[in-house]
Each structure stands twice: as structure tokens, then as C-alpha cells.
Amino acid sequence: MSISSDEVNFLVYRYLQESGFSHSAFTFGIESHISQSNINGALVPPAALISIIQKGLQYVEAEVSINEDGTLFDGRPIESLSLIDAVMPDVVQTRQQVYRDKLAQQQAASASSTSGTAGAKNGENAANGEENGAHNLPSEHERNASNLLISLRVCESHSKNGHGVHGVGVGVCAFTRLCVSRSGDSTARIWNLSESSSGGSTQLVLRHCIREGGQDVPSNKDVTSLDWNSEGTLLATGSYDGFARIWTKDGNLASTLGQHKGPIFALKWNKKGNFILSAGVDKTTIIWDAHTGEAKQQFPFHSAPALDVDWQSNNTFASCSTDMCIHVCKLGQDRPVKTFQGHTNEVNAIKWDPTGSLLASCSDDMTLKLWSMKQDTCVHDLQAHSKEIYTIKWSPTGPGTNNPNANLMLASASFDSTVRLWDAERGACIHTLTRHQEPVYSVAFSPDGRHLASGSFDKCVHIWNTQSGALVNSYRGTGGIFEVCWNSTGDKVGASASDGSVCVLDLRK
Numbered sequence: 181m182s183i184s185s186d187e188v189n190f191l192v193y194r195y196l197q198e199s200g201f202s203h204s205a206f207t208f209g210i211e212s213h214i215s216q217s218n219i220n221g222a223l224v225p226p227a228a229l230i231s232i233i234q235k236g237l238q239y240v241e242a243e244v245s246i247n248e249d250g251t252l253f254d255g256r257p258i259e260s261l262s263l264i265d266a267v268m269p270d271v272v273q274t275r276q277q278v279y280r281d282k283l284a285q286q287q288a289a290s291a292s293s294t295s296g297t298a299g300a301k302n303g304e305n306a307a308n309g310e311e312n313g314a315h316n317l318p319s320e321h322e323r324n325a326s327n328l329l330i331s332l333r334v335c336e337s338h339s340k341n342g343h344g345v346h347g348v349g350v351g352v353c354a355f356t357r358l359c360v361s362r363s364g365d366s367t368a369r370i371w372n373l374s375e376s377s378s379g380g381s382t383q384l385v386l387r388h389c390i391r392e393g394g395q396d397v398p399s400n401k402d403v404t405s406l407d408w409n410s411e412g413t414l415l416a417t418g419s420y421d422g423f424a425r426i427w428t429k430d431g432n433l434a435s436t437l438g439q440h441k442g443p444i445f446a447l448k449w450n451k452k453g454n455f456i457l458s459a460g461v462d463k464t465t466i467i468w469d470a471h472t473g474e475a476k477q478q479f480p481f482h483s484a485p486a487l488d489v490d491w492q493s494n495n496t497f498a499s500c501s502t503d504m505c506i507h508v509c510k511l512g513q514d515r516p517v518k519t520f521q522g523h524t525n526e527v528n529a530i531k532w533d534p535t536g537s538l539l540a541s542c543s544d545d546m547t548l549k550l551w552s553m554k555q556d557t558c559v560h561d562l563q564a565h566s567k568e569i570y571t572i573k574w575s576p577t578g579p580g581t582n583n584p585n586a587n588l589m590l591a592s593a594s595f596d597s598t599v600r601l602w603d604a605e606r607g608a609c610i611h612t613l614t615r616h617q618e619p620v621y622s623v624a625f626s627p628d629g630r631h632l633a634s635g636s637f638d639k640c641v642h643i644w645n646t647q648s649g650a651l652v653n654s655y656r657g658t659g660g661i662f663e664v665c666w667n668s669t670g671d672k673v674g675a676s677a678s679d680g681s682v683c684v685l686d687l688r689k
Contacts, residue, residue, distance in 0.1 A: 186217045191229040197402070198226060198678050200570070200621055200637065200662065203485070203502065203526070206443065206461060222365055222400055226659070226679050233263065240266040359667075359674050360415055361682045362403035368417050370431055371682070384431030388419050399423075405446050409453040414470070416456050418444035424458050426470060435473035439466055445487050452494045455511075459486035465499045467511055481507050481516055488529045492536045500527035506541055508553070520551045522558050529571045533588065535580040538604060540590055542569035548592050550604060560607030567596035570621055574604075575646065577629035586629050589646060593620035599634045601646060611649030615642055622663045626670040633673045635661030641675045641685065655685055 189212040196205035209215065225231070240261060268274070359371040368386040388403060389396040401420035408415055414434065415427045424437035424447055440460040447458040455476065456468040465486050467476045484503035491497045495511040506527060508518040525544035532539050538559065539551040548562040548569055571593050578588030589610065590602040599613040599620055618638035625632055631652065632644045637660035643653040659679030666673055673685045 186219065190214060190217060190219050190221070190224070191232070194221070194224065195229040198660075200619065200660075202445075203487075206485075220400070222398070237261060237263060237266050359682070359684060360406055360408070361674075361676055362406050362417065365680075366399045366401055366403065366419070366421075368403050368406060368415070368427075369682075370415070370427075370429065371684075386415075386417070386425075386427050386431055386433070388417070388421065388423075388425065390421055390423070401443075404444060407447060407449050407456075409449045409470075410451055411453060414449075414453075416447055416449060416470075418447040418458055420444075422460070424456065424468065426456070426473070435470075437466075437468050437473055437475070439475045439478065440464070445485065446489050448489055448491055448497075450491045450494045455494070457489045457491060457497050459489045459499055461485040463501070463503075465489055465497070465509070467495075467497075477511055479507070479509050479516075481509070484526075487527065490530050490532050490539075492532050492539075498530050498532065498539055500530045500541060502526035504543075506530060506539070506551070508539075518553055520549075520556070520558070522549060522561070523547065525568075528569065531572050531574055533574050533590075533604065534576065534578060540572050540574065540604075542572045542592055544568040546594075548572065548590075548602070550590075550607065560604075562592075562602060562607060562609070564600060564609050564612075565592065565594040565596050565598065567594055567619075569594045570619065571623065573623050573625060575625045575629040576627060581629075582627070583629050589625075589629070591623045591625065591632055593623045593634060595619040597636065597638075599623055599632070599644075601632070601649065611644075611646075613642070613644055613649060613651075615651055615654070616640060618660070621661065624664050624666055624673075626666050627668060628670055631670075633664040633666065633675075635664040635675055637661070637678070639677070641673065643673070643687065653687065655683075657681065657683060 193205055193209050193212065193214050196208060360368060361371065362368045366388045370384040370386065372382045388399050388401070390399045399419060399421040403417055403419050405418035406415065413429055415429065417425050417427065420443040422438065422440045422442055422444065424444055425433060426435040426437070428434055437456070440458065440462050442461040444458050444460045447456055449456055454470055456470050457465065458468065459465045463480065463482045463485060465479045468474070469476050482499065482501040482503050482505065484501050486499050486501045489497055489499045492508070496508065498506055498508045500506045504521070504523045504525060504527060506520040507516040509516050523541065523543040523545050527541050527543045530539060530541045537552065540548065541551065542548050546563070546565050546567060546569060549558040550560040552559050569592050573591045575589040575591070577583040577586035588604050590604050592600045592602065597616045597618055597620060600609050601611040601613070602608065603610050613634065616634065616636040616638050618636050620634055620636045622635040623632060625646070630646055632646050634642050634644065639657045639660055641655045641657065641661055641664055642651055644650065645652050657675065657677050658681055659677030661675050661677055663676045664673055671686065671688045673687065675683045675685065
């Protein structure tokens with residue numbers, strides 16, 4: 181048996197990425213020199229660390245269940261070991277003694293039981309309805325989930341056909357008949373979901389390559405971000421290799437944008453479609469000319485990695501960072517036009533409301549804050565979540581939207597396994613959505629704002645009614661859900677999972 185520190189470090193690094201701890205993974209990768217190892221990450225399957233730990237756990241359980249001479253232990257355990265139990269000293273001897281004692285108690289209880297016990301048990305089962313299968317009837321939401329599963333269109337996994345997934349799984353972004361996904365296998369993929377396509381979805385593979393020795397070779401770096409332009413004709417991608425790229429909807433590479441010194445964490449098109457905005461670990465944000473591929477201006481105002489960006493207008497944007505600051509910058513200005521301070525931990529995401537009047541931010545300090553350009557302090561400091569808030573989304577409702585008569589709402593997703601819906605004007609929580617069992621990584625409003633999709637590491641996608649807070653539908657996938665999005669007509673939801681799968685749920689069926 182041979183185990184090197186490089187191998188252990190790589191598996192830990194991958195586990196952090198797959199669990200959504202992208203910032204911790206980046207720091208760990210730097211300190212452990214992951215980039216200098218000769219391990220080909222594309223060949224390592226998802227959840228490798230968990231898989232090898234499970235095998236070790238099964239070995240310890242086998243030790244508990246088998247005597248030294250290879251015969252089956254009389255008190256073979258019926259309960260599995262926890263990971264902490266398995267690493268305790270003398271676990272084999274301790275557990276075997278526990279099961280000897282339990283077996284002795286069971287034998288004593290059996291000897292003292294009467295012959296009428298069996299008849300009583302049979303009567304109890306009939307009374308509880310188990311003979312008629314009453315305990316196996318699915319709940320209302322489970323039946324809905326089954327209906328969704330039947331009508332589910334599964335896009336081929338990134339982990340199939342030799343495209344190993346490494347990193348944080350895959351992600352999707354808003355789509356019409358074309359759905360796009362990103363992955364840790366250094367590819368993005370455009371899926372054609374048109375109803376007329378026969379035999380399932382077709383795909384275009386966008387391979388992210390770098391120039392090496394005069395040849396284009398796969399970068400073997402995660403694709404971190406995706407965004408279509410407003411017309412749906414061009415796709416921008418950001419990567420851990422430090423390059424942003426622009427692709428046509430036919431899958432052709434139009435431009436490679438290179439000025440960041442390190443991974444790109446976020447990028448966005450402006451509404452006009454002439455500029456792309458990117459944020460990187462190099463502490464800077466850059467506005468790119470989408471036509472020429474040149475950097476129009478680089479903004480070096482953060483003192484730590486920039487995590488997210490969002491346009492307020494076609495030439496003004498906000499950025500947030502692990503430095504706990506939010507800067508509002510404008511093309512042509514050499515200083516931020518506004519700086520918001522108030523968070524006490526890194527700021528994970530920022531979003532302008534549909535009119536560009538209010539800026540929402542969420543942080544590892546467990547708070548959600550609303551800011552206005554008219555004042556320096558936050559308009560609302562919303563403190564209801566009990567763990568880190570990973571992301572936020574505004575509803576497409578209220579003034580300046582296609583749904584002007586509906587109230588504006590804000591959704592927040594947290595590691596406390598809940599989603600909250602907020603009335604932005606009052607700064608009050610309208611609904612707390614509590615059906616998830618693990619951290620929630622993504623939320624998305626339907627185009628009419630009447631429904632909200634949420635995705636969690638518990639492998640579930642939930643569809644909620646935003647007015648009542650009621651759970652409308654559920655789907656359970658095969659991996660932790662990292663991103664969800666709606667199509668433009670509001671009848672399909674795309675979801676990406678940690679095991680490399682990309683699913684589209686047809687809500688009409």
C-alpha cells in the first residue's frame with residue numbers, strides 16, 4: 181500500500197470543491213501546491229474521498245462482524261458504524277462485547293415471551309393497515325415528485341463518455357430551447373432541448389484549452405461561471421485557468437479574454453450586450469469589450485479575492501469580496517463611486533433589484549443587507565438565518581419588470597437548510613421554506629415570479645408557490661444540487677448536480 185501526501189491533499193481539495201467550499205478549496209490548493217502535483221484530476225471520479233472512506237468504514241464493520249479465525253461472529257451487528265465510531269480505539273472488541281450483551285438480552289426476552297405474542301402482533305399489524313399497504317402510500321409531494329421524474333429529460337452527464345468531473349459539479353444558466361452547463365472537466369456544454377429533437381437532447385461540447393508548446397491542450401481547470409447575452413446569441417464563460425471566453429450558440433470560440441492573474445469567480449454581460457464584467461481571485465474586476473475582446477478597464481480596489489459582480493446599468497456595476505467590502509464602480513472612473521461597509525465576514529453574492537435602486541448582499545456573517553446609493557449605511561439589515569447565506573435572487577416583479585402589479589420579493593438561500601422570502605420594502609420575512617435537509621446553494625424565480633425553485637445538497641429540487649409559501653413539487657436527483665434555473669417560458673427548470681448530471685424538469689407533465 182502506498183499513500184502520498186500529494187494524493188491525500190488532492191482528494192481533500194476535491195472534497196472541498198464538491199461540497200461547495202470553493203474559497204476554502206482555493207486556499208487549501210495554494211498552500212498544498214495542488215497545481216504542482218502530477219495528478220490528472222480529469223481521471224479521478226466525483227466523491228472519491230467519500231468513496232474511499234466508505235470502503236474503510238465497511239472494512240471496520242467487517243472486522244467487527246468476523247472472528248479472528250474467519251468465522252462469522254455470533255453477535256453480528258445489525259447497526260452500521262458511524263465514521264467517528266470507526267476511528268475509536270479498540271472499536272472491534274468494544275462493539276463485539278456490546279452485541280454479545282444485546283444478544284443475551286434478546287435471548288432472555290425471547291425465552292420469557294408467551295405463545296400469544298405472535299397472534300397479538302398479527303392483530304396489531306392489521307389494525308395499523310400494514311397488510312393493505314397503507315404505510316407505503318406516497319405523500320402528496322412524493323406523488324408529485326414521481327410525476328416529475330417520469331417526465332424528466334436527462335441531459336447526458338458530464339461524467340460520461342470519458343469526461344471526468346472534478347470540482348464543484350456542474351452549473352446551468354437561464355435558457356430557452358438551449359440549455360448550457362459547466363463542469364470541472366474543463367468543458368461547458370450547450371444542450372438542444374427543442375421538442376422536435378428525436379432521441380433526447382443533443383449537445384455541443386465547448387472545450388476550454390490553453391496554448392502550450394504551440395498546441396491547444398485542455399486546461400484541466402474548472403469552468404466556474406456562465407452567462408448568455410440578452411439576445412441569447414453569445415455565451416460567456418469564466419474558468420479557473422484565469423481566462424474568460426466568448427462562444428457562439430453554435431459552439432464556436434469567438435474570443436479569449438486574458439488579463440486576470442488567477443481563477444475567475446464570476447462574470448456577467450451587461451443588458452446592452454457590448455460589455456462583459458468579470459471578477460477574479462487577483463482582487464480585481466475587469467470590463468471587457470465583447471466585440472474586440474480587449475479589456476476596457478481593470479478595477480483594482482478590493483484587498484482580497486472578488487467573489488461576485490452585478491451590473492446596475494450598462495456602464496456601472498457593483499462588486500463584492502472576501503475583504504467584506506462592496507464597491508460600486510463606473511467605466512471611466514478611477515475610484516469607486518460608492519463603497520458599502522458593514523458586513524463582518526466575506527460577502528458571497530450581490531444583486532441589484534430590477535430598477536437598479538436597491539443592492540442586496542449576503543455574507544458568511546449570516547446577514548442579508550439592502551443598500552441604496554442615497555446613503556452610506558444599509559437600508560435594511562436582515563438577521564434571520566442561523567448559518568452562512570450562500571446566494572440571493574430578486575423576483576422579476578414590481579416596477580420596471582414584465583410583472584409590474586406584483587410585489588417585489590427577495591429570496592435568500594442559506595447553509596442552515598432554509599430559504600427565506602423577503603418583502604424588500606418593509607425588510608420583513610414573508611415565508612421561511614424549510615423542507616430541505618442540507619445547505620441550499622441555489623434559488624431561482626420563475627419568469628412571472630409566482631414560483632421559486634430551490635436546489636440543495638440534499639439532492640432535492642423544490643418548487644414553491646411564492647404567495648403562499650407552499651411546496652408545489654419536488655424532485656430528488658442523484659447528487660447534491662448546486663444550481664437551478666428556469667427557461668424563458670417558465671415551464672421547465674434546469675438543475676445541475678455534484679455527480680456531473682444535468683437535468684431538465686418539465687413542469688407541464
